[in-house]
Structures are given as C-alpha cells and as structure tokens.
Amino acid sequence: MTYEPVLTKGIGELDLADIEVYESQGGYQALRKAMTQMSSSEVHEEVKKSGLRGRGGAGFPAGVKWGFLPDDGRPRYMCCNADESEPGTFNNKMLIEYNPHLLIEGILLASYAARCAQSFFYIRGEFKRGYEILVKALAQARAKGYVGENILGSDYRQEITVHRGAGAYICGEETGLLSSLEGGRGEPRLKPPFPAVSGLYGMPTIVNNVETLCNVPFIVDRGADWFLSIGTEKSPGPKIFSVSGCVQRPGNYELPLGVTLRELIEEHAGGLRPGSTLKAVQPGGASSPVLLPDKLDIQLDFDSVPAAGSILGTAGVMVFDQNACMVRTALYYADFFSHESCGQCTPCREGTAWTSRILRRLENGQGAPHDLAVLRALKGTMSGTTICLLSDFSITFLQSVLTHFEDEFAAHAAGEACGLQTREVRSA
Amino acid sequence: MSSPAWVVERKGEIKEILSRYPYEKSAVMPLLHLAQDERGWIADEDIEAIARILETTPASVESVCSFYSLFHRTPKGRYVITVCGNIQCGLSGADPLTRHFEERLGIKVGQTTDDGLISLLVTGECVAACDGAPAVQVNLEYCGHVTLERADQIIAAIRAGDDAKAISDRFGISPKKAG
Ligand SMILES: Cc1cc2nc3c(=O)[nH]c(=O)nc-3n(C[C@H](O)[C@H](O)[C@H](O)COP(=O)(O)O)c2cc1C
Ligand code: SF4
C-alpha cells in the first residue's frame, strides 16, 4: 500500500503558509475539535495513547514527557526546539517554511494538553526566512482568534513568542536552548533537574522538536488509533527522512517509520548516482555511527536501527559513495564539534580540539601509528564524562569508522596518500 | 553618552520585544539582532545601549553576544556570502567553490571587498540545505547547487543591486515533493 503523506501534504503545490489555504485543507480543525469537544487531559491522553515519540533525536514518548510536569501551581512553559542544526538534517526547516500553521496548531494543542502558560519557538538564527514566515503566520493565527485570549470562545489562552537564535549548534541541546532563551550564553546545564521540573526561568518546562509537534494536530483530529496504524508497533506514525549525499534525488521524504533503508534510498531518493557505489550510510545525522551496505534491509525505526549498530537520531540519512574518504569525513565532523563545543567541560573542550588536530595530521599524511590508539581511547575519556551529550556525539561516527574502515585509517597513519578526491562542483 | 539612533527610532519595537518575555533579560538576543539589522554589525555603542535598556552591564551583554557566531562585532559588507563548510557541501565541492569566490571577489575568507559591498565567510555548521549541496547563504537567504557558474551569476546579481531574497528566489532550493 502506498503511504499518503500528512505532514508534508500540499508542500510544493499549495501556499500553506497562507492561513486561508491552510484552513481550506482542514487546518485548525483539530484545534477547533479540542476547544469544543475535548478537555486538556483528553488531548493529553490521546497523545499518550498514540505512542508519539520525539523526533528530535532521542525518541522519548511525548505524552509521557508532558506527564512529568509537577502540578504545583508554578507557571509551565512549552518550548519548541526549532534549532535544527544536526549536520545532514533539514526536515524541520521545510515544515517551518512551508507548513508553519501546522506547527502553530501543534504547539497550541501541546500547550493545551500540558497546561502551559506560554509557548516559545526557538528558531535557528540561520533560518531567517523561516523566522519571518513563522512570525507572519502567527499574526494571521492571532487575527483569526487561534492565539491569544479565549481561543475559539473557550477559556484557553495562549501567547506564543518566536525567539531567534544566532548561530550555535549547542542551543539545540534542550538545556542549552533554555539558557539561551533566558538571555544568557547557550550553555547546557546538568540534568537532573530535568526541564520538566526546573526548566525555563526555573519553572516546569517541556521541550519538543518541530516535527514532534506537527504530528499532534493529526492525532487529535484522527485519533490515536489512526496514528498507531502507521509505522511499527513501537515506533508508530510518519517520519520525514532527510536524504542527502550520492543519491539521484536528495530531499525530504515522508514515510511510515519502519520503512527499509533500501526502499528509502532506491525507490524514493532515486537510487545512487551513476558511477556511485555505496560505501556507507549514516542514518541519523552526524552523530550516528555508520552502517555498511550489508545493512540496507534494516527498518528505519527507533529500535531496529540501534539493533543494527547505529541510531535513528534525526533521520538525516547521509549516503556516502566510494569517493568519500572516511578520515576526511571524520575530520569535517571533528572540526565542527570542536567549534561548537561550549567549552564548559574539559573532556569535551580539549577532546574535540585534539580529535580534530590528530585527524588533520592523518589527513595531511603526517600521522603516527599510535594516533589510532589515541583516537580509540577517546571513547573512555569523552563519553559519559560531561554535562551534555555533545562530547559523546562528537566521537560516535569516528569510533564506528575506526572499526569499519580500519585499513583506511592505517594507510593514512602510514603516510600513504588515500587517492580519494573531493568531488569537484557538479552541475545543478 | 550618545545612543545609537535605533534606540529612539525603533522605540515602539523595542517595547514590544521586551513585552514578549516573562523576564526582560530574555530580550538580549532580539535586541542584538535589531542592532545588527541597523548597521550590519554590532558596535560598542550598541552593546552599551542594550545594557542600558536591560539595566545590566555592557560586559554581560558582550558575553552573550560573543557566544553566537551570527553576531558580528566588526563591520561587514552590505552582502555577506556564507559558504556551508560541513560534510555534504564539502563532498560536493565547497572548497573549490570557496576558492572561486575568493578569486572572483579578490578577497580572502573573512574579508570584505574594498567597495564595502561583499563579505565572504565559511561556516562549519551545516546550514540544513544538504539536498542543495553545495549551499551558500546570501544575507542568510539560501542558494543551492552552487556551481562555479552559478556563483558568478550570484555575484553578478549582487553587483546589479538585487535584493538577497530575490537572489534566493532565483537560486534557491525547491522542496522535494514528499512521499
Ligand atoms: C548536542 C545536541 C544537539 C541537539 N540539537 C537538537 C536540535 O537541533 N533539535 C532538536 O529538536 N533536538 C536537538 N537535540 C535534542 C534535544 O536535547 C531534545 O532532546 C529534543 O529537543 C526533545 O524533543 P523531542 O522529545 O520532541 O524529540 C540535541 C541534543 C544534543 C545533545
Ligand atoms: S559536553 Fe561540551 S558542549 Fe556539552 S556542556 Fe560540556 S563542553 Fe559544553
């Protein structure tokens, strides 16, 4: 059976950023249904029942997370994580730019269910166009009575603030995001306490990804059973996969969770480019370990990918062909993580800088045999020793290629030229 | 002490920004964006003005400002071209593309053309446009599949005075039809 997209339906054909167009496609019906027929706990129950798991990387059930907010009379806040910065990931950007009202409807419903006093979008600074589109959509929604006081005649009130970031990957980490939103440097904080207990301004706070929230209107409108009928038992619902690299049609593909990696690459993304043979795939952004071509038949969901040795992560699927040097690829990531480390933790600050220095040496043919042992040992010093997971993430790809492409690293360490050229700019 | 003109000229907007948050301290980033929007970079007098608005010290505003790579503390050209230097763009030729921009503009990365028109930057952050690799932002507006030929066309459009949005509408990345 072919799957009918919901999150991305109409994108590329209709101007869904225009509220009239969005409404003509059934938009804001879920909000209307909730305001007229459902209590906030009924909305919460429906989302819990749907099994919706967070799309930001960790796959934590959204309804369960909302249930962690203590009921102690303090104001609660809802923050949408729209900082999308994981290399290889670009599905949030599409939803924000082309379906902003779905996102607004999603956050309104989530805040209703979790009984939040105010909502925030934390949008990546580079998404200037996305920011403008979201601000405009919000003004339209306010004019229609979907945002503000007495929404659709109910006693539900909700203010939504759009906060623009300014170029820092670490603000995608939920506590870094909160520090930034509070007006400070985007430095992550130790957990516990978790944001649900002590988050924005020390108040109970939920942080959810853009795509997570975009699923909520459909769950409310069509019911949890509809959602559960898509995807796998433990990873229900649709997912937008961002596919890039040496495929014929890089882009975003909305498919049921559990679709195979092979179907995604060969059918939807059009297969490999002429002349390319598959070398490796990262299924979940820069922080995910590589999978080799023998894993093409795995299902892409929150449990099958870990069973195969990687993570679903952000579902930023990067496809590498024979021309991609794994040492060089690891160096790109190392430079990135070293620049983005906030510097609070010594293992991360020093470790990312040294990783990048050693890999640059290897890439330039000036490595030493013991470099590989040093790189392997990072696992012990940089994992589980820091405030946030950036440190752990910074070496997961490296550790996986050190194992799977040991020869390539050994050749670099022996000073041999690797012969793999960076592809010159190809035509559009 | 003299204040930058935006403090008076955009008074209403400043008030609105402060009202968006339960605590005004959260307004530091939007105010930095506003200041940068005025002159293309953030000067000492902007930092001082923001500190006065938020009743805090210039040092604390500076410490926030310096954390974020999109806030510029030195003058930039009217157009800032930023080449994505992360993995997918790297594999699709971001390095030769950057060299090409340097040659055509007669500047190095980090510099601005003598006429003050164009600055060239490379970012290590993936700009979330890997489906259009190699990708470039012009004043944060997206251009994709930037071949050397398209790079020349983008420079020509800038020199012809086209708005960054119009350039992106012409050279941008259309969303793939999903499914
Ligand atoms: C270094 C780092 C960067 C992250 N970046 C993002 C991001 O850009 N967007 C996002 O939604 N989650 C990101 N996360 C995950 C968030 O911390 C958080 O788990 C997520 O926003 C929760 O939303 P969800 O439950 O809806 O997935 C990042 C985590 C880490 C450790
Ligand atoms: S692990 Fe790295 S990024 Fe995270 S808080 Fe520590 S230094 Fe900052």
Ligand code: FES
């Ligand atoms: S690597 Fe350049 S846009 Fe993702």
